Amino acid sequence: MALISSVADLSVEGNVAILTLNSPPVNALSALVRKSIHEGISLAIGNPAVDSIVLICDGKTFIAGADITEFGKPPSGVSLRELQDTIENSPKPVIAAIHGTALGGGLETALVCHYRIAVPSARCGLPEVNLGLLPGAGGTQRLPRIVGVAKALDMVTSGVHIKAREALEMGLLDELAEEGQLRSAAIAFARKVIAEKRPLIKVRDQNSKVEAARNKPDLFVEFRKANARKFRGFLAPEYNIRCIEAAVNLPFDEALQFERALFTELMNGVQSAAQRHYFFASRQVKNIPDVPADTPLIPVKKVGIIGAGTMGGGIAMNFLSAGIPVTIVETRQDALDRSLKTIRANYDNTAKKGRLSTADVERYMALLKGSLVLEDLADSDLVIEAIFENMGVKKEVFGKLDKIVRQGAILASNTSALDLNEIAAATTRPEAVVGLHFFSPANVMKLLEVVRGEKTSHSVIATAMQLAAKIGKIAVLVGVCPGFVGNRMLAQRQREANKLVLEGPMPWDVDRVLFDFGFPMGPFAMSDLAGLDLGWIKEKSSSSTLREILCELDRRGQKTGAGYYDYDEKRQARPSPVSEQLIRDFAQKKGKSARPVSDEEILQRCIYPMINEAAKILEEGIAIRASDIDVVWVNGYGWPVYRGGPTFYADSIGLDKVLAKMQEFQADYGDDFKPAKLLVDMVARGRKFSDL
Ligand code: 3HC
Helix, strand or coil, rough: EEEECCCCCEEEEEEEEEEEEEECCCCCCHHHHHHHHHHHHHHHHHHCCEEEHHHHHCCCCCCCCEEECCCCCHCCCCCHHHHHHHHHHCCCCCCEEEEEEEEHHHHHHHHCEEEEEEECCEEEEEEHHHHCCCCCCCCHHHHHHCCCCCHHHHHHHHHHEEEEHHHHHHHHCCEECCCCCCCHHHHHHHHHHCCCCCCCCCHCCCCHHHHCCCCCCHHHHHHHHHHHHHHCCHHHHHHHHHHHHHHHHCCHHHHHHHHHHHHHHHHHHHHHHHHHHHHHHHCCCCCCCCCCCCCCCCCCEEEEEECCCCCHHHHHHHHHHCCCCCCEEEHHHHHHHHHHHHHHHHHHHHHHHHCCCHHHHHHHCEEEEEEEEEHCCCCCCEEEEEECCCCHHHHHHHHHHHHCCCCCCCCEEEHHHCCCHHCCCCCHHHHEEEEEECCCCCCCCEEEEEEEEECHHHHHHHHHHHHHHHHHEEEEEEEEECCHHHHHHHHHHHHHHHHHHCCCCHHHHHHHHHHHHHHCCCCCHHHHHHHCCCCCCCHCCCCHHHHHEEEEEEEEHHCEEEEEEEECCCCCCCHHHHHHHHHHHHHHHHCCCCCCCCCHHHHHHHHHHHHHHHHEEEEEEEECCCCHHHHHHHHHHCCHHHHHCHHHHHHHCCHHHHHHHHHHHHHHCCHHCCCCCHHHHHHCCCCHHHHH
């Protein structure tokens, strides 16, 4: 056995050389890993006793891609392309032995090997698109040569991880090894290749599948059309498609150059920087500085939910789908029945779409119990209160829970805005109380704000964070303040949007600007969808806001066929002359006259106060780090990931510009735009959110 470097060793068994990489956590292709593979393969090629070479990894995975931490830094050492040439041109067969995930540059390395073998649990994919990139080491050229153009288009634009069996059927793999037996199976396979004098297969020379797609431009036209909505705003999917087109229409080496040029352009662009920022942000968010990784967890085997409304039902589904029994408590039988029916209908719908088996539906439903008495929650490990937002009622419920639920259990509130400390104080065990702020629809939305009260214990926090991952949520730990992180910032945007429509722009103008920025919809379309009467009380309504005026006229949003917009029978929105007149009249009553407002101002008025609020949130320690705020906004509010999140976006345009605009707005429109102290400080010191 020869140690090549700290991350690779080379051993020879009979006539097979085995090059083993061990570069935790994911064997990414760092400069040292590239150099080590290059050296190992070259040594094996030069060793006359060796007839074939196996490339295999220790640890949890095969090479999971290029080393993303090296992106943006000057290239050093052996390039991936040089390394690939050495492998592909090896006179001795090289066999990639895959476990875990062969992703991005990892799969591209496997694709220059002459053969590939994997265990059944392995997965292969080219997920560069999720980093705003394309496979820049020949992936867009070699993949379609194996799996065909249609499948390749799908894989590179979705980044999907293909299971080993499917990869075998597609020809991406040549053989499956028994689980746990990869090394010996790969060596045996290498011997078979030699014994059977199998050819040195170079994927680059396999042209039949790309030739089959030549002169069929419709294939690409249709693909773009079918995915236009999904790809809206993103550069990378389109660039990936162009590279596959190049694979079809250009000679291999020319197309490879094309791929390189487009890869470099994406790599240097702001979208990829944003998506890479998000990649690390979504991993960092799990680290809580004062809660050590070995904090004891509270086993959660039974969950109780109070309130069987839309929220309670959605929350229940998360746990049922993760195999955790749920008891849901309501005060009225009819409401309880309705909720259980809705949960079943939701599961049935998913089953109808083929995304769930009917056996699964039954299994989940068997875990669900309805009840009309809180006492049925006595032996729960976690109880989540999901009733309407009323402090008095919530305190009463928590007081009761304190007496009923066993000691050691977690008591959680799904409040979206109320003071968790006050709720916790209604119990004799505030250390057991935490906020679990789910977003609607709770069975769909990825975000979970875990709200830490003054006294919430480390175990409760650690358990909540871990449990969130188990039920498929992305958890962000936040502190107590009105609206926490997400809704507190949203309130800024909503306030400005509401003010803007009294100054000239119509709701559809504001919505269009935010839609074009990349949000799935603007604030007024969102209000119409949610229902304008959320929290509206008819008896107390006094035409004092636009929303009240609309509700009083029964324009309560999509459900009544009219809100800010008018809706047709298919719920398609169109600008409404009626609400336009209502808005103009209301503005006049308020003494506002219409003026032309540019799209740029609309955007800045809506977004900059959010950025300012993010600075205040950090100042107050409500969020741990700036990138956590970005995770909240990408997962809870549809902030376009190619803009990284509010703090990344602010950094990318320049905090000095944001501050100057806020000061200008403050002079024109008042203290809603008063810059946060932290924002002023950062600009004064030439710092960014990402430096905090
Ligand atoms: N480079 C550098 N670090 C990486 C990395 C990479 N490619 N992939 C993962 N890591 C790091 C993570 O940041 C994390 O670090 P931390 O522990 O300090 O937070 C650690 O490895 C573990 O990652 P996860 O928490 O994500 O571990 P999981 O087990 O949940 O997932 C994984 C493992 C499926 C490999 C997942 O990490 C992943 O999807 N990684 C990215 C894969 C990828 O995008 N590859 C393409 C890279 S671009 C490329 O190859 C360009 C080429 O075409 C030229």
